[in-house]
Amino acid sequence: METRRDVFQAIADPTRRAILLLIAAQAMTPNALAEEFQTSRQAVSKHIKILTECELVKQEQRGREIYYHIHATKMKEIDKWIEQFKKILETQFNQLDEVLSTLKKLKK
Amino acid sequence: MTNNLQFDFTVDKAAKTVHITREFDADLSLVWDAFTKAEILDQWVAPKPFVAKTKFMDFKVGGRRFYAMVGPDGQEGWLLQKYISITPKTNFKMFNAFADKDENPQLPGSDWDYTFSEQDGKTIVRITIYNESVARLEKMIEMGFTEGYKMSMINLENLLASRSSGLSKR
Numbered sequence: 001m002e003t004r005r006d007v008f009q010a011i012a013d014p015t016r017r018a019i020l021l022l023i024a025a026q027a028m029t030p031n032a033l034a035e036e037f038q039t040s041r042q043a044v045s046k047h048i049k050i051l052t053e054c055e056l057v058k059q060e061q062r063g064r065e066i067y068y069h070i071h072a073t074k075m076k077e078i079d080k081w082i083e084q085f086k087k088i089l090e091t092q093f094n095q096l097d098e099v100l101s102t103l104k105k106l107k108k
Numbered sequence: 109m110t111n112n113l114q115f116d117f118t119v120d121k122a123a124k125t126v127h128i129t130r131e132f133d134a135d136l137s138l139v140w141d142a143f144t145k146a147e148i149l150d151q152w153v154a155p156k157p158f159v160a161k162t163k164f165m166d167f168k169v170g171g172r173r174f175y176a177m178v179g180p181d182g183q184e185g186w187l188l189q190k191y192i193s194i195t196p197k198t199n200f201k202m203f204n205a206f207a208d209k210d211e212n213p214q215l216p217g218s219d220w221d222y223t224f225s226e227q228d229g230k231t232i233v234r235i236t237i238y239n240e241s242v243a244r245l246e247k248m249i250e251m252g253f254t255e256g257y258k259m260s261m262i263n264l265e266n267l268l269a270s271r272s273s274g275l276s277k278r
Contacts, residue, residue, distance in 0.1 A: 025124070085126075086117045088155055093115065093130050095152035096142055100134040103148070107138075 010054040015039070016047045020056060020070060027060070027067040114232070128235040136226040139233065140197045143222060146173065154178075169194055173202075174211055188213045189220075199223045 010016055015037060022028060022036055030048065034041040048068060051057040058069045114131040132139050142148045146162040154160035157180045165173040171191050176184040188207040194200045205217030221236040 082119050089117065089128060089130075090115065091155045092153055093132075095156070097113070097132065099148060099151045100132055100138060100142060103138055103142075104134055 010051055010056055013047065013050075015043075016051055019044070019047055019051065019068075023057065023068050024070045027069045029065050029067055033068065113230075124239045126235075126237040126239075128233075128237070130233050130235075132231045132233065133229075134231060135229060136197055136224055136231045139231040140224055143224075143233070144200065146175075150175070167191060167194070174207070176209075184209065186211075192219075197224060 018037070019033060022033065030041060030045060033048070034044045037044060048057060052059065056071050058071050060067045060069060113133060114129060116127070116129040118127045119125075120127070132142075134142075142152070144167050146165040149165075150160045150162050152160075154177050159178045160175055161178055162173060162175040165171075165175070167173070169191055173189040173191075174186070175189075176186050178184050186207040186209055188205050188211060190203045192201040192203060199222060201219065201221045203217055204220050205213035205215060207213045216239070218237050218239040221238075223234040225232050225234075
């Protein structure tokens with residue numbers, strides 16, 4: 001018996017976050033995904049299974065191939081990461097503002 | 109914190125590219141120095157309480173910068189950059205990668221393109237970051253996700269405090 005995993009468990013793993021970002025750009029087959037990582041297809045499948053259980057990933061059958069898609073409504077998490085990166089840059093640049101202001105005073 | 113300096117940030121996930129535009133209230137040569145001289149870079153690139161420490165920086169085409177982000181617990185995260193092209197006070201391009209303490213880069217890395225222009229005494233810096241893999245983009249974001257948020261909040265408080273008590277306590 002397995003309780004459903006939560007989103008935070010899903011994104012706690014760096015490989016799973018990478019998978020999410022990859023399939024956010026385009027739907028991918030299990031083989032194409034495995035090629036992106038230096039790991040076995042089985043390992044990638046395991047991650048995909050967890051992501052599917054958390055409803056972050058959906059699969060679609062196209063002919064003989066399975067394609068993994070990002071689950072659009074859960075995409076907010078990824079946007080959150082991007083927001084974090086933006087915050088870091090803002091922090092850096094605010095620090096630079098201070099440094100520039102100090103340097104300008106020294107010049108005068 | 110309120111300032112009216114322009115800041116644009118867009119992410120193109122499909123093209124694996126981040127575009128950033130930021131305006132600075134200083135003339136071009138000063139801003140250029142702030143992005144290209146180790147002693148100034150070390151003062152601002154690490155979100156406090158992280159500290160940036162440049163081990164070496166050779167700002168010329170083919171030259172490299174090797175530096176660490178040092179956490180309050182003394183933990184070091186190393187980065188290695190290589191300068192691809194330089195047009196003084198206009199543009200420079202570099203390749204950026206995480207590294208170990210022995211200067212071995214962890215590939216893939218990302219390409220950073222900086223363009224500088226001056227307008228009405230202010231300097232506009234346009235940055236384009238291209239990641240050869242989405243996984244690398246993810247790692248870059250992940251770094252922000254784990255430490256950046258709380259750090260940036262602490263830092264903001266410090267900045268606000270230093271503003272109200274004068275700027276000289278650096």
